[in-house]
Amino acid sequence: MNNKICMITGAGGGIGSAITEALFSCGCRLVLMGRNEEKLKKVAAGRECLILPGDICNDDYIKKAVEKTVQTYGGIDVLINNAGVAQSKPFEEISMEEYDMIMNTNARAPFFLCKTALPYLQKSSCGTIINIASVTAHHGYALQSVYAASKHALLGFSKALSKEYYQKGVRVHVISPGAVFTDMVKVSRPDLTGEGMLLPEDIAETVLYLMKMRHSASVADEIELHRGTKEPFM
Numbered sequence: 168m169n170n171k172i173c174m175i176t177g178a179g180g181g182i183g184s185a186i187t188e189a190l191f192s193c194g195c196r197l198v199l200m201g202r203n204e205e206k207l208k209k210v211a212a213g214r215e216c217l218i219l220p221g222d223i224c225n226d227d228y229i230k231k232a233v234e235k236t237v238q239t240y241g242g243i244d245v246l247i248n249n250a251g252v253a254q255s256k257p258f259e260e261i262s263m264e265e266y267d268m269i270m271n272t273n274a275r276a277p278f279f280l281c282k283t284a285l286p287y288l289q290k291s292s293c294g295t296i297i298n299i300a301s302v303t304a305h306h307g308y309a310l311q312s313v314y315a316a317s318k319h320a321l322l323g324f325s326k327a328l329s330k331e332y333y334q335k336g337v338r339v340h341v342i343s344p345g346a347v348f349t350d351m352v353k354v355s356r357p358d359l360t361g362e363g364m365l366l367p368e369d370i371a372e373t374v375l376y377l378m379k380m381r382h383s384a385s386v387a388d389e390i391e392l393h394r395g396t397k398e399p400f401m
């Protein structure tokens with residue numbers, strides 16, 4: 168884990184900041200991505216890392232972020248596509264603009280970040296992509312139609328990508344959590360109180376687990392996490 172070069176999107180958010188903290192504690196060299204520079208600086212808390220503020224829906228930002236990472240650290244070992252936006256709105260009220268914004272953030276941007284970073288991930292001895300999907304990558308919930316579509320898309324392309332690249336040395340994993348106690352779930356599921364919810368640190372631990380298993384012969388393609396109070400295997 169020490170010195171591994173990891174790019175993480177949405178590093179200033181609830182889950183992203185927990186993943187960032189966990190990776191800092193393992194001695195990784197981090198690239199923190201997100202629109203809000205202040206949030207990224209707060210998470211970095213003066214520690215050495217690359218802070219690249221920008222919008223992942225902007226293709227030029229994706230290209231420059233990869234270039235800057237390689238210029239600064241000499242390569243990329245791990246890409247964590249964590250940034251995302253949620254939605255809680257009746258189907259008939261969703262505009263084309265909202266559809267595009269959610270699909271672009273949750274599916275298109277990770278797709279092209281993977282594509283842009285892959286030449287460098289392939290050169291790494293432990294090239295790894297971890298895409299943070301959601302339980303909605305498997306299920307449809309009322310009021311979350313675009314969010315579900317975007318996470319199904321993220322899971323779908325991750326499956327295809329993993330098959331194209333596992334023999335070329337790059338592993339692609341998906342983590343699909345249920346409700347995690349962050350600002351996002353307060354918007355997407357205002358009915359939940361926080362009681363018994365997953366914590367951002369649970370997702371961070373799962374990221375560490377996947378990274379630590381990188382040189383093992385066994386692979387976990389996808390890890391689904393749900394609240395302990397929910398019925399298992401649903």
Ligand SMILES: NC(=O)c1ccc[n+]([C@@H]2O[C@H](COP(=O)([O-])OP(=O)(O)OC[C@H]3O[C@@H](n4cnc5c(N)ncnc54)[C@H](OP(=O)(O)O)[C@@H]3O)[C@@H](O)[C@H]2O)c1
Pocket residue numbers: 176177178179180181182183200201202203204206221222223224248249250251252253272299300301302343344345346347348349350351352
């Ligand atoms: N919370 C849950 O219940 C839950 C459950 C399952 C899966 N997830 C997934 O986990 C991931 C993290 O969610 P979270 O709960 O930590 O939410 P969060 O606290 O709202 O964080 C989301 C992050 O995404 C970044 N982001 C959004 N749009 C962006 C854009 N266009 N360009 C760059 N960065 C952008 C935001 O950064 P800025 O504000 O700086 O732009 C923010 O830091 C998401 O993919 C989400 O779908 C969450």
